[in-house]
């Protein structure tokens with residue numbers, strides 16, 4: 001008797017939730033390319049190109065820029081384990097679930113965590129963050145650039161100067177913003193950042209793009225065996241033979257390479273513009289249906305639209321029917337937004353008119369909305385300059 005279920009029993013979905021995002025055929029093909037050894041020189045040449053493409057996408061000249069063998073949370077853990085020592089005073093911006101997770105991780109690692117908070121759905125006050133960094137014992141400042149729990153983008157201007165004044169590090173989570181929302185890590189003075197592959201890069205989950213600049217490299221801790229950044233530098237950036245630390249996830253690195261090539265072909269600026277347009281078009285269509293965005297104008301994260309679900313709609317039931325019957329995934333709210341919000345990904349291949357129209361048509365049918373008006377609002381949004 002054949003085993004049931006098999007992978008073939010998992011249906012294809014249109015992934016318009018908070019991640020993972022739609023994976024294009026090109027990337028799936030790269031993933032299926034024959035596996036080679038992790039010390040094969042041919043693979044080494046590809047690794048060098050992944051690092052170069054990642055530098056261009058993250059807008060950094062940091063030599064140490066590579067994908068950690070972990071999901072985005074592993075990137076966060078690596079940042080904690082390698083750049084923060086027990087007792088360090090670390091200012092952490094918390095305006096949603098992911099800033100909260102970092103505060104938790106730092107606390108468990110023995111850091112002296114100083115939280116600066118904002119209401120969910122709003123950006124953090126830059127002045128409040130700067131003020132919290134005024135204490136000369138501050139060793140680091142951490143913020144989430146794209147808060148996936150609320151769809152808010154955090155302004156970074158002025159933060160690097162505040163924390164660098166006492167030789168502290170500026171640390172950033174760019175999991176949901178990378179390649180979808182404008183971000184120039186070097187211009188923002190960021191010392192280290194981590195991301196994930198399953199958002200705007202349209203690569204399956206499993207790698208955490210990571211970058212570390214010279215100031216941070218001077219403070220490397222080697223407390224974690226797995227997240228030993230020096231060991232990874234000796235593998236990724238060795239002058240001579242690459243030194244084995246752990247077996248790199250070869251096929252995921254193939255997939256990331258293809259994803260980064262797609263970003264390069266489109267051009268980062270054009271990609272950011274497309275995400276901005278896709279976000280506004282989708283927002284307009286949802287607004288016709290009575291779903292309003294949480295983030296105020298100017299604070300929106302282009303790659304994620306978080307909307308308040310009208311009280312007349314049973315959000316969990318509609319969301320469940322969208323998945324099961326229409327094959328479309330959107331995400332519900334987290335924390336205080338649970339039961340009140342939908343989070344819709346506007347990520348890479350998901351930031352296009354055709355998948356958005358499929359979603360809008362399905363939602364209008366399930367909520368008795370004005371399908372014609374909503375689809376027209378979407379099209380008008382895409383047509384706008």
Ligand SMILES: Cc1ncc(COP(=O)(O)O)c(C=O)c1O
Pocket residue numbers: 018019071072073074098144146147148149173175176196205206
């Ligand atoms: C902003 C942010 N940070 C960190 C993470 C954690 O990444 P992962 O789920 O890949 O471990 C996520 C995942 O959604 C995220 O959105």
